[in-house]
Amino acid sequence: MDNSKRILCIVGTRPEGIKMAPLIKALKREPWARVTVLATAQHRGLLDQVLSLFDIQPDVDLDIMRPNQALPELTARLITALDEKFVELAPDVVLAQGDTTTVMTTALVAFYRRIPFGHVEAGLRTHDLDNPFPEEMNRLVAGHLARWHFVPTEHSRQNLLREGIADTAIHVTGNTVIDALLEVAAAEWPLGIPLDPSKRLILVTAHRRENFGEPFRAICRAIRQLVDRYEDTEVLYPVHPNPNVQATAHELLGGHPRIRLCEPLDYAPFVEAQKRAYLILTDSGGVQEEAPALGKPVLVLRTETERPEAVDEGVVRLVGTDQASIVAEASRLLDSDSAYSDMARGVSPYGDGLAAQRIVAVLRNALDTKKAET
16 A cells, blocks of 8 residues: 655746756655646746756646746646646645745645645745845735745744744744755856856846836946946846846847846856856846855845845845936945955855755655555
8 A cells, every 4th residue: 555645846937947946955865745837937047947957856846837927827827727726636736836826826726735735945024025026925815825834933933923923833844945045056057157256246136026117227227337437347137038127138238348248048057157256236036045155145126025035134235226226236245345245245144055845854754654664
């Protein structure tokens, strides 16, 4: 008689693929776990790249992505498609990571079907539903439907306790992104983009929905102003495929001899770019976790962050989207060796590379796997 547990791991976007990969690989090593990987493909190409890097092949692919998909349409199609697969696969546990529409609908459908849901990277909050949008709402929904909350830090645990989540349901594990980062960063990867080694590299990622329009234009103007001011700098900006980002980035930054606009990098080359960077400007959540562990100062192009731990450590600074503020803060780091060294300390408040092992241990105990192995 097969008493193993059916574990359904769901991924939809590139960050989810990165952060779920160490957990998927750890679960597949467990004799009691029958792991199924379901890709919603909310991000198609970006997700495929990272799953290939970690040698993970989805067992089920919903191929949900559509050009310029609106949130209501995406949400409706995800709920229907996920529900059909939950009925077909009958998992004992469903796991998903983060705060995307994929994660929110996964938690909702698991709740409807009375399937225990484990939320990886739980407890992140800005306490502002508009920033980031719609991610803050997504993680609130997922956070109140989860059976297990795998939080990266004590700060995240306290967020959930204040919302009335039982302490026994919260497990401080660290963030699986550090597991993935340390594995990839241990090797050297070809970047595939010619850069001038005599220049200080400013790495940029900017794609947040709440920054579309004038805020994003201000970010681009600030980047160009910095490169014009500092002739010993070079910018690398892997541009997100969203047309709201593409058009403006190429309009305001294209054609400059020291600004490299490129397609989104695969995860391994992107880690290599972070390793080579002198300074990083980003509105990404994952970069706020990864770059400090690599000893790189980060200026966050947002007014709020659900990851305050690195800000508290002094290795990440919120600068918003005001052109003058971005230029002033970046200039401070480019002008002052002491200001730079204060932020380039290699602090990793989000984990030690063992988060996936801790999550597996919680599930092993909760699911009575000794009985499953008999």
